[in-house]
Amino acid sequence: MDSCGGQPLRLSLPKFKTLYLVRHAQGIHNVELEKKGEIGDAHLSPKLFDAPLSPKGIQQVSEQRKQILESGLLNTVELVITSPLRRAMETAVGIFRGHKDINLSHNFPPILALEICRERMGLYPCDRRESISTRRICFPEIDFTMVESDEDALWREEERENLEEVSARGLRFLKWLWERPEKEIAVVSHGIFLQQTLRALHEKLSVPLEDSVLTRFANCELRSIRIDKSAVTWKQ
Template identity: 35%
Template sequence: MPPTIILVRHAQALHNVDRDYTIHDPPLSELGRAQCLDLKSNLVPKIPSQLDVELIIVSPMKRTIETALIAFPELINRGVPIVAHAGWQENSSQCCDIGSSLNDLPAEFPQVDFSQVDRTFPLKFRNEYAYSRPAILARGQSVLKDLYERKEKAIIVVSHSGFLRAGVTGRWFFNADYRVFNFDGGPTKLKESDMTKGKGGLGWSFEEETELGDGLPDVEENTT
């Protein structure tokens, strides 16, 4: 049986404070760290006992990793592994959405397994990481198919608002908010749980649904 998926947007990071997208791989802000504590107190107690979380997947960005480490210490201390996956990174190629070197991240975050991260990370020159509607939709289907094949009962994924909305779910995610999904008849179709439907688990997100791919360019603009 495919796992239940708990999708989380990272808490507020420095680039979110003043919309300064020139900050490279920004860490969490002070407010973001506080939001992680709200997430911690809200999500884990709500997870039904039968949804035993057995894996945490994170985008290999500082803000997603820090969100997981601060929000889910009980799971981590229980031995639930944290695995970084480049497929869950954010859409754009702006500085804030470009990750740090894989030569540096393992030393900074020794709790995280980076062994499965695409060796081209953080470069986004490959078509699968392009900022275009076809590439992002294909990447969304790819990561969902990966999850569908996994044997864990429940998996937490900490990712980014743009990718979660436009590439995976068609739902809005405020900083640190989460939504719970089950697969609905196949590896690329999700059905949201009643426990988060509407404004999300923390009640912070927009209720409106969007079409996958909405707002994305058909072809990546040349920024060179």
């Protein structure tokens, strides 16, 4: 689970970080959930393995990209972190790279895949990823060097990761982000992971966050938070 690597602690770290948190756009598994109204046998279908975006999800990415271009955020973000699940990578590339006909004056931030920020793992095929060797071909824009295993060695067939485990993983991820030199970082991840991470930041590390920030993200929703150095003490 500690797949972020041994990043050394820098002596001169930023006094604050601005994180742009994005939940992936609608995936085909979300469509199944909306049809059934609750998680059931449909989510166990192997057809949902490493679920891609739905047509509506692709449109959501396009709309979010337009907003980011208009806001100038594309020139502000220094690094994009993405879950290595397909729906998250399609969202990350679609928003922060887009099509080849865009204005080439934009300075594209690098996109880095990390296992630690993927969705709650286990049981459902939609949360099991394809091999990295396969995904490198589909996503040449993404740096996969920090993903240690080619095949998915973290997904559990018999049970799902519990929420406490997700929260702990989220705090380890934030600590790793804090020790990086970039001040403005985008994270493209998943609803449960983002919500549990923010709740843990608020409840376990006493970082003040508005109630609206702690609610479940909509598909392709972007929220920004600023974390001040003086407001958080990372627990070992």
